[in-house]
Amino acid sequence: MEMSRGGEARSKGESCTTWSALSSEGNASICSKSPQEILALFGPHLTNREKLELAAMQEVWYFALFNKSQGFNNDGYDDYERNYILFRHEHLRYRYEVLKKIGEGGQGQVIQCLDHKRNILVAIKILVSPSSSKQETYQKMELQIALELQDEGSDEDFNVIKVLNIFHFRGHYCIVMELLKESLHEVIRNAGLRRLDMAMVKTYTRGILKLLRHINSRKIVHADIKPENVLVKDTVTGTVRITDFGTSFFVESQPMNVGGTLEYLAPELLLGYSLTCGVDMWALGCTVAELATGRELFRSNSHEDHLPRCIEILGMPPRYMVNGAPDRTQFFDHRGKMFCPGKKRVPGSFPLHRVLKSDDPEFVEFISSCLRMEPAQRPSSLLAQASKEKLKVVEEETMVEELVVQEEETLVEELVVLEETLVEELW
Incomplete structure (x- = not known):
């Protein structure tokens, strides 16, 4: 398979056709195409589902068309366990290029991908296609919590994995994260x-x-x-x-x-x-x-x-x-x-x-x-109990505004020390 890096579609035989917004000079020129332009290039090779997908897109950053074997669920995209069947160098949501699988579990797969919009490597967790409303509820809970913890600086301050994007693709919720070694x-x-x-x-x-x-x-x-x-x-x-x-x-x-x-x-x-x-x-x-x-x-x-x-x-x-x-x-x-x-x-x-x-x-x-x-x-x-008790003391004993501020500042300092020394106190 031959990959394009100059903004032109290339193919090798009948197995694969690709296009990338990335130029051969890396970040020198990254330019997306419209869905209409992709349809003009690859229209005869697209399924009705792919044409509908493209119609809902605003920009295309990477495209790869494969003659894939059919799976057993989800119009042939999923295996028996409802995992998305992956092929190297295919696209996810017309932006991410699949490179290799780096993890797998009961809830889905983790894939190393190249983001053709930002020209960076990322990790994408592709959840299984939900088989029930209950399973979908659990998946939405994961997405909610992942986003809930994405405060500014939460990765540096609290060691939360950085979530870069969340999207839905072919029946699967996908979470894009920073790639770590x-x-x-x-x-x-x-x-x-x-x-x-x-x-x-x-x-x-x-x-x-x-x-x-x-x-x-x-x-x-x-x-x-x-x-x-x-x-x-x-x-x-x-x-x-x-x-x-x-x-x-x-x-x-x-x-x-x-x-x-x-x-x-x-x-x-x-x-x-x-x-x-x-x-x-x-x-x-x-x-x-x-x-x-x-x-x-x-x-x-x-x-x-x-x-x-x-x-x-x-x-x-x-x-x-x-x-x-x-x-x-x-x-x-x-x-x-x-x-x-x-x-x-x-x-x-x-x-x-x-x-x-x-x-x-x-x-x-x-x-x-x-x-x-x-x-x-x-x-x-x-x-947690110690923190609640300290907060209660502050609320009960601070009657003057300056004293409230002073006590709150002291409380923050004490809690920071408590956090930093928890291991030393117990270990």
């Missing part, structure tokens, strides 16, 4: 037996905490914190960006079925309780332990085995937490004895310090604090 999962894998330097582990931890404190203040739960969803922005400074809000939700509007990745699921989620931002702090503890040890903390054989594995390391949850659990009977009998499908798990028989293989008591205590069975006892909840 690697995730913490790849950092762990590349480190191998050498393990990561503990100073860098702390740096990554602070970076994730920035995001968690930010979304906590917005009453948003990420619900899938894990090494794969923490991307490295700068390998030297350890700056990170957190991505993938596919399972995220607002605390006041929890979905019926909360997703997430098994190895990082908190006990209250398994037991059927309503969720708070504490599930993210649990996942942070799992992630930091993995950064330090090079392996997943809770390796379980199945969903049914996951809670017993957590209990094997951390001991039994409080009695009230077991007795009041909506999904209690999935894990405990009427006497409160734990079911152990497959491998027998004895509560507390494999304590945390042994799993972590660490002689640093502060590090073990930090992980332990994140993994407390009671969500309200995890650091994020304590930090």
Whole structure:
């Protein structure tokens, strides 16, 4: 296949025809075409659906026409699992050129693309085509949260992945994001037996905490914190960006079925309780332990085995937490004895310090604090409560306007210090 960079359409055989707004000199001349001009160039090769798509466009920055094999859903564009069937160098919404797949999950695919309007590389998450109104509602929630967190400077101040564009294409919601080099999962894998330097582990931890404190203040739960969803922005400074809000939700509007990745699921989620931002702090503890040890903390054989594995390391949850659990009977009998499908798990028989293989008591205590069975006892909840108490004191004790301003400035300074030193205080 031969690609055009001079503004002219070129073809090689019958398999592909392309046009790009990018000139051979890069940014020297980037000029779009109108849909009518594309129709004049490629009209005989276009399907009725493509002609309708073009009619709704205002500008075309990149076009590629392929004789593609037909899929099984969505007029042949989707596979059995309703994922969009991708071809290298095809276009997405007449602007983005598909280069390669860089990620895949139950909610869609992540693709590296070239943006022919801005001449930059980007990552595009293409969600699966929704099969029900319920699934579409969840997808719209992801889009809403992704946009909700895109305040000016939110990437620098709170380590939120930068969203550059959102569009709908051939039945799929697509999120365009900044392209970053690697995730913490790849950092762990590349480190191998050498393990990561503990100073860098702390740096990554602070970076994730920035995001968690930010979304906590917005009453948003990420619900899938894990090494794969923490991307490295700068390998030297350890700056990170957190991505993938596919399972995220607002605390006041929890979905019926909360997703997430098994190895990082908190006990209250398994037991059927309503969720708070504490599930993210649990996942942070799992992630930091993995950064330090090079392996997943809770390796379980199945969903049914996951809670017993957590209990094997951390001991039994409080009695009230077991007795009041909506999904209690999935894990405990009427006497409160734990079911152990497959491998027998004895509560507390494999304590945390042994799993972590660490002689640093502060590090073990930090992980332990994140993994407390009671969500309200995890650091994020304590930090939020401390902030509320400080605000209440200010409201009650400041009667003069100058004093109010002074107290608010002091409060901000105290909270900044509290945020910056949370890791040091616990670890």
